[in-house]
Amino acid sequence: MAWYAIYTKSRMEKKxxxxxxxxxxxxxxxTTKRKKQWSDRxxxxxxxxxxxYVFVNIDLExxxxxxxxxxxxxxxxxWLHKPAVIQDAEILAIRQFLSDHLEVETIGTTAKIGDYITIESGPLTGQTAKIVGLKNKHEVRLKIESLGFELVAALADK
Incomplete structure (x- = not known):
């Protein structure tokens, strides 16, 4: 059994x-929660x-x-003519990141520069991450290598 990414028709992911x-x-x-504004609310x-995209944990054969x-x-x-395998650690990292942050967004990435680090404190302790740049001190980024995405969340002011 392994995790695989499947491509769905537009706006049919939840279904x-x-x-x-x-x-x-x-x-x-x-999924993530996002605050939407309409004219009245x-x-x-x-x-x-x-x-x-939806991820499935299956026996491929x-x-x-x-x-x-x-x-x-x-x-x-x-990926390379075979269904792309997503590592268990990446699925767990996505779940953990979403449980720790509100209003997360994804950014497609092709950057291959920077150093790898192991996070030593906080909710992502033990996760390996790639440094892709610093925008400011109020933003957290987790790069999911096998998908080519970054999860981005704003840190709340304390």
Missing amino acids: VSLRLEELGIEAYCP KKWVEEVLFRS KQSGLVRRTFGVVNFVY
Whole structure:
């Protein structure tokens, strides 16, 4: 069993995740809360973090056909002509990051420069991260190498 990324039809991530769960497949659709403003009110809404992506924990040989036949699934995300494997540690890091921060956003990245560090304190202790630059002292970034994304959250003033 391993985690794989699947590509879904536009705006069907939550529905695909629910359908896969109903079929007995462990699916993870990361979401974040964002405050939206309309002309008459403000409201917190839940948004999908990775547009058109859902993660599944499956035995590829036994369950890939079932995943592909699920309504809303386009295909697996491929890397070097094979379905891209997402490390368990990266899924755990995403879950931890989302539980620790509100209003998280993703930024696609292709940068390959910088040093690797191991975080020594805080909620991400033990995680390996890549330094991709410093915008200011009020921003946290976690780079997920296998997906080519960064999770970005603003730190609250204390």
